[in-house]
Amino acid sequence: MSEPLAAQHPAPRSTPLRARHESLGASFTDFGGWMMPVRYSSDLAEHHAVRTAAGLFDISHMAEFLVTGAAAVGFLDYALAGRISTMRVGKAKYSLVLADDGGIVDDVIVYRIADERFLVIANAGNRDAVAAALAERAGRAPVAAAFADGPFEGVFGLAAATDAARIEDVSDELSLIAVQGPLARRVLEATAGISDASPALEDLGYYAWSSASFDGVPLFVARTGYTGEDGFELLVPNDAAGPLWDAVLAAGQPLGLVPAGLAARDTLRLEAGMPLYGHELGRDVRPAQAGLGRAVAADKDDFVGKAGVTPPPGAPVLVGLVAEGRRAGRAGYAVTDADGTRVGEVTSGALSPTLGHPIAMAFLSPSALDAPVFIDVRGTAIPATITALPFYRRNS
Amino acid sequence: MTDIDALAYTAEHEWVAADGATATVGITDFAADKLGDVVYVDLPAVGVSVTAAQVCGEIESTKSVGELYAPLSGTVVEVNDAVVDDPSLVNTDPYGAGWLVRLEIDPAHLDGLLDRAAYVALTEADA
Numbered sequence: 333m334s335e336p337l338a339a340q341h342p343a344p345r346s347t348p349l350r351a352r353h354e355s356l357g358a359s360f361t362d363f364g365g366w367m368m369p370v371r372y373s374s375d376l377a378e379h380h381a382v383r384t385a386a387g388l389f390d391i392s393h394m395a396e397f398l399v400t401g402a403a404a405v406g407f408l409d410y411a412l413a414g415r416i417s418t419m420r421v422g423k424a425k426y427s428l429v430l431a432d433d434g435g436i437v438d439d440v441i442v443y444r445i446a447d448e449r450f451l452v453i454a455n456a457g458n459r460d461a462v463a464a465a466l467a468e469r470a471g472r473a474p475v476a477a478a479f480a481d482g483p484f485e486g487v488f489g490l491a492a493a494t495d496a497a498r499i500e501d502v503s504d505e506l507s508l509i510a511v512q513g514p515l516a517r518r519v520l521e522a523t524a525g526i527s528d529a530s531p532a533l534e535d536l537g538y539y540a541w542s543s544a545s546f547d548g549v550p551l552f553v554a555r556t557g558y559t560g561e562d563g564f565e566l567l568v569p570n571d572a573a574g575p576l577w578d579a580v581l582a583a584g585q586p587l588g589l590v591p592a593g594l595a596a597r598d599t600l601r602l603e604a605g606m607p608l609y610g611h612e613l614g615r616d617v618r619p620a621q622a623g624l625g626r627a628v629a630a631d632k633d634d635f636v637g638k639a640g641v642t643p644p645p646g647a648p649v650l651v652g653l654v655a656e657g658r659r660a661g662r663a664g665y666a667v668t669d670a671d672g673t674r675v676g677e678v679t680s681g682a683l684s685p686t687l688g689h690p691i692a693m694a695f696l697s698p699s700a701l702d703a704p705v706f707i708d709v710r711g712t713a714i715p716a717t718i719t720a721l722p723f724y725r726r727n728s
Numbered sequence: 729m730t731d732i733d734a735l736a737y738t739a740e741h742e743w744v745a746a747d748g749a750t751a752t753v754g755i756t757d758f759a760a761d762k763l764g765d766v767v768y769v770d771l772p773a774v775g776v777s778v779t780a781a782q783v784c785g786e787i788e789s790t791k792s793v794g795e796l797y798a799p800l801s802g803t804v805v806e807v808n809d810a811v812v813d814d815p816s817l818v819n820t821d822p823y824g825a826g827w828l829v830r831l832e833i834d835p836a837h838l839d840g841l842l843d844r845a846a847y848v849a850l851t852e853a854d855a
Contacts (some may be wrong), residue, residue, distance in 0.1 A: 375764050375765050503754055595790060595791050659786075682791075
């Protein structure tokens, strides 16, 4: 027997902004193998700031891959669930990495940088799984000709490459900062050092990106986010992350922007009905179960997961639950029918800071959707109402 | 202003202010910070008997659920209705307006609790 590679759980990593978070008074949590700010002072205040003004998030833990070359578009059409070939340059698209059986390996955002150049942003905790999936898929028959020298499985940096296509993990070189909230655009327009945005931020649509510069450094500005508000995600080389963070904070604080941690990010995305991998998404979840059928281009000729993408009959479906009072269902709590029989399980839940009542997402048996349901909150059956997602929608 | 050096503590992060046979109980600032913003407290009713080291209530934040352990055996003689109405008092004033319950206790049992120095040492080992 050989020793396992390094440790099963290596020490969590820190982003280039760690010292700034500490000086702002953050407490930290291990998320996806990274020590990330969970809150700076009050997670409720941070949540409300994002809904009413703006919040600044360090999300540098997320993983970034560049897929380039003449064969890149064909590769991504095969490797991902969505149709990438019809994306226009300048746009972003939510997509899924599926396993052969149709289960979800990760959810990602794809940005078309140029005709033959794509950025794929994946979850931190799934970086290895996505890298391995992309490298392995590069070796499969439908696309292998483009990767004749590959795949090079599990190698960070270069995952697979030839003249026709190249998959590169650039996560360690780049930092990602999110500015989210109704005043996010005003904050960025007031930020010293940000210039040359093309298109201008006022003309940038949702799920589109703009190239800009920050003090002479290339700055990638995407109008995407994970809060249910208008907002931007800024991708820069690691060396520029600290100065960019400082500049956005300085420009934003007079407008009400505050640094915000993962606790607020979680309640914000929950209110917006956005799934979190490991909660609403996983290897045993088919996209349609989680309401993500729209992210699958089932009529594509071939793509990984196509054969298994239809959920089996009777598979649980993701729903929203709302309740009265203040006691929230939490991930893992049982959902029951009026007889106390288990019909599902909560995947995420909290007392909604914006709405003031408990909200939850849960997988329920389809047969349970037309009758009263209850959340078992540590032995107390709390009546819940099944509702469409999202719980919260911004006025736009 | 409560003199936190004069309080007694438990390893479960409760504080106890004893006045004869009456003990006021709350959770420490360390526990409140760990929980995050408290949004709900579930306290035992007046007249209920509680047993030392047994769960007697719940404190929920946006992110998690904490259990309230009775620091001492006794009978609940008063509950802080203000903190039930406004659970954020646990965060903003954990040793004052954020107190939780008052118990009638046997003062002899206070000897089993931690003093401030011992409690701080414990939290530093935890941190």
